[in-house]
Amino acid sequence: MKGKTHVMLGVAAGITAISNYSLEKGIIFISSTVLGSLMPDIDHPKSKLNQKLLFKKNRIFKFVFYIILSLGCIYFGISLNNKLLKILSITLAFTGLSHHRGFTHSLLGLLLFSMVVKILAIRYNLIGAYKGFVIGYISHLIADSFTKGGIELFYPCSIKITFPFTIKSGGNEEELILKGLYFYLIYVLLKFIGV
Template identity: 30%
Template sequence: MMAHTHMAFGLLFGLLSLSFISPANKYVFIGIVIFSSLLPDLDHPQSKLGRKLCFSRIFNIFFGHRGFFHAIWIPIAVWLILSLGFGITYGSAVFIGYFAHLFSDGLTKSGINLIHPLKQLRMQGFIETGGVVEHLVFFAVVILSIILIL
């Protein structure tokens, strides 16, 4: 999926999570969720964040794209570390954004292996990255988010 679609899913997942989490500042929480929805693509030098960070190319060489950084272990570890250091609210915000990215990439034809490198537990859909269906999904997710905001 493209960065804008990941961010839209991050927004939707963040808004949905506000039913269960009561952050001190909802705007900061949602901002962290949206930003975190871009984090898994740090292993892709041409991604929105990857173009801005020099170590993205190194991550790509060692881990490849949609490998280690697209497994469920990373958001769980980050959630645990951030929750212990900064509180469960911010750890949860990063987890939710990261998971939104994994979920949306799981809808693509390329899919992801959720438990990489252990075994194949593929989450794979039918959406072509950057294709017409992705754009339709993007607009649907934005509309759902607007409905939740209103």
């Protein structure tokens, strides 16, 4: 699916989950769902996040970039005995080595990325950010399970998981879903302001 569809799914899931949050906590939560909804595609060199991170948008540069980051994290993680950097090192190495819809689209990817975010959320007292990130990430995995390519949910096992009915990424069905999400968000916002 396209990045904007993942973002809208993440925002819709996040808004549905935050009925009792203050405005400040709600903004942090929704921002985290957006990040979580985009994170699984970090394994693709032309993803929304990698467009900001990579100088060259190809698999070789993606591999080199994430492996260098991983080596830096493991060096400092061991030197400083820092759990966050050690976990981040493993996560970045898998990201660099993985193909699209492999590691980052799996339960292992969800676990490792979520561990990194949870450590940061606890450190900075932003547990809502952790919850939002997980909701966004899971919404991405579910959405990509509806595409013809499916996902390797049990990576490193390469079995593709798809729902019985699938949609074409970027196709008419995805556009219909996107329009439905726009209407849903408008409805929720109107309800929020009391209209």
